[in-house]
Amino acid sequence: MSKIEIKRLTFAYPGQKPLFEQADFNLDSQWHLGLVGRNGRGKTTLLRLLLGQLPYQGSIDQQQQFNYFPQAISDKTQLTDDILLALTHVPQWQIEREFRQLQLTPDLLWQPFVTLSGGEQTKALLAALFVVPGRFPLLDEPTNHLDLRSRQQVAAYLQQKYQGFIVVSHDQSFLNQVTDHTLAIEKNKISCYQGNFAVYQKEKQLSDQFEQAQNDKLKKEISRLRQTAAKKVQWSQSREKDKYGHPQQRGSGAVMDTGFIGARAARTMKRAKQLQRRLSVEVAQKQRLLKNVEQVVPLQMNFQPSRHQQLLNVQQLRLGYQQKWLFKPTSFTLENKQCVALVGPNGSGKTSLIQYLMGQFTGQVQGNVQRPAQLAISYVSQNYEKNQGKLADFAIAQKLDLQVFLNNLHKLGLPRTAFNLRIEDVSMGQRKKVELAKSLSQPAALYVWDEPLNYLDIYNQEQLVQLLHSIRPTLLLIEHDQSFINRVAAQIVSLK
Numbered sequence: 001m002s003k004i005e006i007k008r009l010t011f012a013y014p015g016q017k018p019l020f021e022q023a024d025f026n027l028d029s030q031w032h033l034g035l036v037g038r039n040g041r042g043k044t045t046l047l048r049l050l051l052g053q054l055p056y057q058g059s060i061d062q063q064q065q066f067n068y069f070p071q072a073i074s075d076k077t078q079l080t081d082d083i084l085l086a087l088t089h090v091p092q093w094q095i096e097r098e099f100r101q102l103q104l105t106p107d108l109l110w111q112p113f114v115t116l117s118g119g120e121q122t123k124a125l126l127a128a129l130f131v132v133p134g135r136f137p138l139l140d141e142p143t144n145h146l147d148l149r150s151r152q153q154v155a156a157y158l159q160q161k162y163q164g165f166i167v168v169s170h171d172q173s174f175l176n177q178v179t180d181h182t183l184a185i186e187k188n189k190i191s192c193y194q195g196n197f198a199v200y201q202k203e204k205q206l207s208d209q210f211e212q213a214q215n216d217k218l219k220k221e222i223s224r225l226r227q228t229a230a231k232k233v234q235w236s237q238s239r240e241k242d243k244y245g246h247p248q249q250r251g252s253g254a255v256m257d258t259g260f261i262g263a264r265a266a267r268t269m270k271r272a273k274q275l276q277r278r279l280s281v282e283v284a285q286k287q288r289l290l291k292n293v294e295q296v297v298p299l300q301m302n303f304q305p306s307r308h309q310q311l312l313n314v315q316q317l318r319l320g321y322q323q324k325w326l327f328k329p330t331s332f333t334l335e336n337k338q339c340v341a342l343v344g345p346n347g348s349g350k351t352s353l354i355q356y357l358m359g360q361f362t363g364q365v366q367g368n369v370q371r372p373a374q375l376a377i378s379y380v381s382q383n384y385e386k387n388q389g390k391l392a393d394f395a396i397a398q399k400l401d402l403q404v405f406l407n408n409l410h411k412l413g414l415p416r417t418a419f420n421l422r423i424e425d426v427s428m429g430q431r432k433k434v435e436l437a438k439s440l441s442q443p444a445a446l447y448v449w450d451e452p453l454n455y456l457d458i459y460n461q462e463q464l465v466q467l468l469h470s471i472r473p474t475l476l477l478i479e480h481d482q483s484f485i486n487r488v489a490a491q492i493v494s495l496k
Helices: 043-050 080-088 091-101 106-111 119-129 149-158 171-177 198-246 257-287 352-355 393-395 403-412 430-442 460-473 481-488
Strands: 002-011 020-028 033-036 057-061 066-068 135-142 164-170 181-185 192-193 310-321 330-335 339-343 364-370 376-378 445-452 475-478 489-493
Touching: 002 171, 020 192, 020 352, 033 043, 033 149, 033 171, 033 198, 043 057, 043 149, 057 489, 066 119, 066 330, 080 091, 080 119, 091 430, 106 393, 119 135, 119 149, 149 171, 164 192, 164 330, 171 198, 257 430, 310 339, 310 352, 330 376, 330 489, 339 352, 352 475, 364 430, 376 430, 393 430, 403 430, 475 481
Parallel strands: 033 164, 033 181, 066 135, 135 164, 339 475, 339 489, 376 445, 445 475
Antiparallel strands: 002 020, 002 057, 181 192, 310 330, 310 364
């Protein structure tokens, strides 16, 4: 057991506000840590700081070597065994042991790495990371490319590891299974919680409720102080006029000591300005006390409910290519204002079924699907490279309300400074948000979403959960996050 001590950690990218400022926290090398926080808060940056890849102020003291996942592979055409040997320098039997724990056949070692599926590559690289003793792995999104079954296998593998690690994942169910501590990059600080993501979420919710009440009280006090300061300025300005007397009193025969009045007004003005400065200081102090509260901003959805009670009636449907069927004959119905989740391992035909519904499937079809004529469908695809150009032009081409579209994008976390960029020039995470905001803004009676959570942080996921609970749209969903499925789906259809 050893400690990892971070003291006064400060870091900022050139020309930007600090991501971390005087951060202090201690970690134990045996903890299974989940690293959470909104996109852009610096999760991957923190991992790079721990690895020593970026300059920083402060200190990071550790006795173990940090290792990063996913490892960079320069030549994926090499045999998997050669790649893993170069990464680990351990006997082959130790790698085979890790493979078996991850439900991988050791025969994969003799295949070129490029021929492995995305899930198999992920598992192989995880095996290479954990086979070397005395290391502290940093796992950046290990659930990418994993179907539900593979996620459960990786979760079981990480659960039984004695050594500690830090894992970044947007899969709440996965985090709950594999972590015993949570490191949260929050609005104004980095906090460490004892417990998995569910424990963190509960404690954070209670903390936010208390701090929100404190915030509301402080905001009322700030408003009161500002009103008081404004009144004092107005009052002192009116007294300043007394230096010259009131116009209606001039020539009336009244005798006025303007020198006395002017001196008194000057003293009053000085006291008022001093009071105003003091009140301004109090306002600034109270603003700094506003707490570390994360608020979920509601999204908008242009759902147009159908007058039909049943929108899909799938009867003994199966799809395939060249007489090789992707799944057994499947039947299900999708009722109006209902969410149905399609689940199954990678390659089981989930996306193909959606493509068939969208008129994009080119293979063989048996069975049939009944649905209302002229059904308005909004589709979120896994592949959105076709989304290009300026956002305003894209909105016009997609017949979107530009203001609603941009508002949803901003609420999903796209900064307004990116509104003038071309879609193809922003990150994949931001491009995913463009695809999702497009769907939310389209008028539709049926929404078809193929893995909508990819690239979305836990905050964005909560936005979608609250939206779906509030609007209750008709939704056909493909997703591997079991926690999300359990919260939003009324029916689960398994393709086998």
